[in-house]
Amino acid sequence: LAEICRDYFKNSEIIQEYGLTECSIVSSYCRNWLNKDINNIGYAINNTDMFILNDTEADNYGEICISGHCIADGYGELLKAEGPLVYRTGDYGKMAEDGSLLYISRKDDQVKISGYRFTIEAVETLLNTYDGMKDARVLVQEQSPSVKNLCVFYKTKEIIDIDILIKWLSSRLPYYMVPRKYIRIEEWPLTSNGKIDNKDLLSRLNTKIES
Numbered sequence: 363l364a365e366i367c368r369d370y371f372k373n374s375e376i377i378q379e380y381g382l383t384e385c386s387i388v389s390s391y392c393r394n395w396l397n398k399d400i401n402n403i404g405y406a407i408n409n410t411d412m413f414i415l416n417d418t419e420a421d422n423y424g425e426i427c428i429s430g431h432c433i434a435d436g437y438g439e440l441l442k443a444e445g446p447l448v449y450r451t452g453d454y455g456k457m458a459e460d461g462s463l464l465y466i467s468r469k470d471d472q473v474k475i476s477g478y479r480f481t482i483e484a485v486e487t488l489l490n491t492y493d494g495m496k497d498a499r500v501l502v503q504e505q506s507p508s509v510k511n512l513c514v515f516y517k518t519k520e521i522i523d524i525d526i527l528i529k530w531l532s533s534r535l536p537y538y539m540v541p542r543k544y545i546r547i548e549e550w551p552l553t554s555n556g557k558i559d560n561k562d563l564l565s566r567l568n569t570k571i572e573s
Contacts, residue, residue: 368396375393375394376394376395376396377391377392377393377395378391378392378395378402378403378404379391379392379403380392380403380404380463380465381428381432382428382449382451383434384433384434384437384449385410385428385432385433385434385437385449385451386432386433386434388407389406389407389410389412389428389432390403390404390405390406390407390410390412390463391403391404391405391407392404392405392462399458399464401464401465401466402458402462402463402464402465403455403462403463403464403465404462404463405461405462405463406428406430407432409430409431409432410428410429410430410431410432411428411429411430411446412426412427412428412429412463413427413429414426414427414455414456414457414463415427415441415450423454423455423456423466424454424455424456425450425451425452425453425454425455426451426453426454426455426463426465427441427448427449427450427451428448428449428451429446429447429448429449430446433447433448433449437449452468453465453466453467453468454466454467454468473502473510473512474510475502475510475512475538475539476537476538477538478536478538478539480538480539482500482501482502482512484539485500485512485535485539485541486498486499486500488531488534488535489514489516489531492522492527492530494518494519494520494522495516495517495518495522496516496517496518496519497516497517497550498514498515498516498517499514499515499516499550499558499563500512500513500514500515500541501513501515501560501563501564503543503564503567511541511542511543512539512540512541512542512543513541513542513543513544513545513563513564513567514541514543514544514545515545515547515563515566516544516545516546516547517546517547517548517549517550518546521546524544527544528540543567545563545566545567547563551563
């Protein structure tokens with residue numbers, strides 16, 4: 363969208379804004395956004411402070427926090443006994459060298475696709491109730507910063523009809539939560555720590571089945 367605006371409005375300036383409803387929508391802005399890192403959310407607006415909450419002082423990576431008059435009633439917490447109210451956004455970010463903030467990802471399992479934010483767990487839970495499904499895992503394939511696809515990796519005793527599965531999901535979920543890619547797995551690939559290897563799974567998308 364930003365690229366389209368630049369093409370049609372050649373003398374315009376694209377400004378990236380960041381914020382949450384609980385903090386009066388806009389908390390920071392980044393001017394001339396197209397000439398910077400696409401994840402740059404800029405600097406806090408007037409009467410608002412933003413900082414990174416992390417485990418070690420040496421690390422500039424952590425949870426983005428907001429404080430100031432922008433926090434709505436009933437939200438926010440005290441990180442220090444005599445400090446200001448702070449709202450923990452649930453977003454991970456880091457501080458750039460110029461003092462601006464860079465958004466990295468959600469802290470929890472939420473994703474944002476087609477402008478809608480939801481939890482992957484909700485899709486996985488439903489998939490695992492499908493007849494014949496032994497285990498299903500949903501991952502996000504990021505083709506570009508603005509194009510993301512939900513991908514299902516699943517184990518079943520018998521081969522299932524993906525078209526029927528998609529229709530079943532579509533009758534129970536909004537369109538943006540219905541995965542587009544499905545790959546049947548015999549055994550889960552594991553990391554050296556014994557956890558499911560998500561990178562290995564995503565690398566198998568060259569043999570994907572698309573709806």
